[in-house]
Amino acid sequence: MEDNGNYCYKYWRPAVTVDNVVFAFDGKHLNTLLIRRSKEPFRGKWAFPGGFVEENETLKEAALRELKEETNIVPQRTGEVGEFSDVDRDPRGRTISFAFASVIRPKQMNAIQAGDDAGEARWFSVSEMPELAFDHEQIFRKAIWALRIALVHNPVQFLLLDDIFTLPELQRLYTDICGHEFDRRNFQKKFLASGILSPVLQDNDEKSTHTANQYRFNEGGYLDFKKKIITKY
Amino acid sequence: MEDNGNYCYKYWRPAVTVDNVVFAFDGKHLNTLLIRRSKEPFRGKWAFPGGFVEENETLKEAALRELKEETNIVPQRTGEVGEFSDVDRDPRGRTISFAFASVIRPKQMNAIQAGDDAGEARWFSVSEMPELAFDHEQIFRKAIWALRIALVHNPVQFLLLDDIFTLPELQRLYTDICGHEFDRRNFQKKFLASGILSPVLQDNDEKSTHTANQYRFNEGGYLDFKKKIITKY
DNA sequence: CCAAAAGTGTTAGATATACACCCATGT
DNA sequence: ACATGGGTGTATATCTAACACTTTTGG
Numbered sequence A, B: 001m002e003d004n005g006n007y008c009y010k011y012w013r014p015a016v017t018v019d020n021v022v023f024a025f026d027g028k029h030l031n032t033l034l035i036r037r038s039k040e041p042f043r044g045k046w047a048f049p050g051g052f053v054e055e056n057e058t059l060k061e062a063a064l065r066e067l068k069e070e071t072n073i074v075p076q077r078t079g080e081v082g083e084f085s086d087v088d089r090d091p092r093g094r095t096i097s098f099a100f101a102s103v104i105r106p107k108q109m110n111a112i113q114a115g116d117d118a119g120e121a122r123w124f125s126v127s128e129m130p131e132l133a134f135d136h137e138q139i140f141r142k143a144i145w146a147l148r149i150a151l152v153h154n155p156v157q158f159l160l161l162d163d164i165f166t167l168p169e170l171q172r173l174y175t176d177i178c179g180h181e182f183d184r185r186n187f188q189k190k191f192l193a194s195g196i197l198s199p200v201l202q203d204n205d206e207k208s209t210h211t212a213n214q215y216r217f218n219e220g221g222y223l224d225f226k227k228k229i230i231t232k233y
Numbered sequence C: 001c002c003a004a005a006a007g008t009g010t011t012a013g014a015t016a017t018a019c020a021c022c023c024a025t026g027t
Numbered sequence D: 001a002c003a004t005g006g007g008t009g010t011a012t013a014t015c016t017a018a019c020a021c022t023t024t025t026g027g
Helices: A060-070 A106-111 A138-155 A167-178 A185-194 A204-210 A221-230 B061-070 B106-112 B138-153 B167-178 B184-196 B204-208 B220-233
Strands: A007-009 A017-023 A030-038 A050-052 A077-084 A096-101 A118-126 A164-166 A197-201 A214-217 B007-009 B015-025 B030-037 B050-052 B075-086 B095-103 B118-125 B162-167 B196-201 B212-215
Touching: A017 A060, A017 A077, A017 A106, A017 A138, A017 A167, A030 A060, A030 A167, A050 A060, A060 A077, A060 A096, A060 A118, A060 B118, A077 A138, A077 B075, A096 A138, A138 A167, A138 B138, A164 A167, A167 A185, A185 A197, B015 B061, B015 B075, B015 B138, B015 B167, B030 B061, B030 B167, B050 B061, B050 B106, B061 B075, B061 B095, B075 B138, B095 B138, B162 B167, B167 B184, B184 B196
Parallel strands: A017 A096, B015 B095
Antiparallel strands: A007 B007, A017 A030, A017 A050, A030 A118, A077 A096, A164 A214, A197 A214, B015 B030, B015 B050, B030 B118, B075 B095, B162 B212, B196 B212
């Protein structure tokens, strides 16, 4: 068990890593960012970007540092997914990982750039995920679940869209996150009635053409809306 | 930094601990289990039971082991709360903690018995918590929040009650968890209509007396109810 | 010309809220 | 007798769900 290294402790300690599940919406579908492993174990397999935690950073800071180093992504928001500590989850030895889920805006998607020990970095639609290294399947399922819950408690959906967006886009995003189809008319009615969205006035030229109306997130309206909901519980 | 111990590694590793927030309902109020620290740091202060993770156990297994050792409690269910990894959260040195929240039934409450380095173990009403050691305030707030969310997704409320319970008890439990008063008539109507509860037939003698009706959790009804809800999202 | 995508309104059912009185028990 | 706690029903408002046609654009 002892690696004969320079860091010695009185009691056993596990190695601690962080993993990042980054979500992005390309206008059609929800995607996550994977890197292809260039080293053993699982060489050639896809995995979530991550790495070892260092001495002077929190787990979240470690996650964001690794994400930036390996993929050049800096998220809009990052939340906790959970711990993954099965004794045999890493063939190299006992490693505990803590996973985070992040969201970025569509326009940030092409900032990706594989760095460090990431051979390649690529977006995958959440409905077409490849086989993953380690227990990253498990991490993925838990991350989607966390995203679904966050949808209700934080306005992450609006951090997954650009500043100005359309209702059909918002609906497609909900469909992918919830894995459930929504009725278009009811969906629109609900959001328009909620006060969460502010319409963006378009040129009359554009407006006359038959394209989707544009909206912006209205933080004040959102907070009021949430206050009403909370009373319900 | 090097403690000159027997466990040596090539790279730095943090110490990893687990903490347990155990919730129990005494019929009137929601309580959590604290132990009084018998050692420095924070000697004499109250804290959640927990300890260091060992080599052949997951974090959850470590949490349950420490809980049993320090307080003699074996919970009905345990869920994740989150990570606590501020660089200076433990004055003894860099320590990362992962917190779990557990629930037990009322009749298990008096099984507590302080063991190991727990000088004393005691239940505190969640509305009358003492000052806590480390960043345990933070852990507590996050644990309550996790419990509130679990209420919607898992039937933890029924693991916090004995097998047979009354609607007023259930309502008091909800009040404490949600921090919000409910209308008695609407609360009862909702639960009775939901199919989640099965009435327990009482003797006519008892029934004629004016005491609260008894119910039992109905798992099948709960699953049907949940299925309907999920479609709504 | 056809397919794909977006706009738009109504109705019926379900759910949520607000609200008051009586009875039994124990002090 | 009084305070506490528990049982019970109705009316209103809100929310949810189901449902079809027209317009525009691009191929």
